Amino acid sequence: MATADMLLMNPLAPAAPELATETPPVEVGLVRAALEGDRDGFGRLYSLYAPLVHGILLARVPRTEVDDLVQDIFLHAFRKLHTLRDSAAFGPWIAMIARNRAVDFHRRSRATVEITDELRGSDKQQSKAAEILGLIRSLPDAYRETLVLRLVEGMTGPEIAERTGLTAASVRVNLHRGMKLLREKLGTTEGL
């Protein structure tokens, strides 16, 4: 745990170079193909990274906006792909675009009230999910993104580290600390 505390000092630290080299080369080939105008290549990148972008946005913006923003972000990435210097860093690059877009969204949009599933009158599990998501969103930034990717998108810790460009140790600490805080919040509400 001492190591975990030390790593928490910089939870958003970029991946170490030795980990960056572990990135599978599939992105490199797909980025190259997309740059040559191959839409199928970019389509594969979209399939690989859409859950990541979806999770990053879900941790930050209203759920009703997430799907449209995912589309916007990938279309923006498609147009700006030539500005990506390191093809292997497609994941961290698009993750950063998603985070920036979420910030832009809050900067530009007026104060809104999210229409929850309770208001929509949908099933109980959906409203429970929305309630828990609200608790996760109240956590610090580094924790909520990692927790959403793990609990909502079903990604494992190593997958999160690989796709986001964070170190595995940072992701592990974020998951541990975030889960601890979430358990506390769930305990103070009504529990599961």
Add this chain to the structure above:
Amino acid sequence: MNDDYLWDKSGDPDPQIQQLEEILGSLRYQPQPLRYEPNALKHRRNYFPLLAIAATVVVALLTGGLWLQLRTEEASIPAVAIAQPTTPRINPAFDSPINSPLSAPSYSPKKHKPVLVNREERQEALAAKQQLLFALRLASEKLNTAYRRTQTPSQIKNQHKAG
């Protein structure tokens, strides 16, 4: 507390995490096809800055041309006026340079007819010139402002869907 399940879904499953996964799984990303724009790869060219630059250049050229023309005309007036004292006074009846039939053709350095205006008319012409130059300067400034506004980073659409 065993963190292995939280980390990579290995080891003994944590019941609470499993329950959270089950509930939150309903919010998971549902695969959707990427909706490309019709011309996603083609950069939409914005011709407005080029038009603004062209318009500015045209206005500047017109301004310069008018200014040169006015200046030329202005220069021709003193030529007549300067000619006055050197005009030989043959007859007192022809003392006025404006009315003199001899003075203008004899002493004008230009081939074209000199513009014969009195002081009031000249003042009016100068005032009109000043007004014209001011209007042209104003138009040029407005075009420059429009051009500067087009230089700001383009905004991505569909940002104001909330509300």
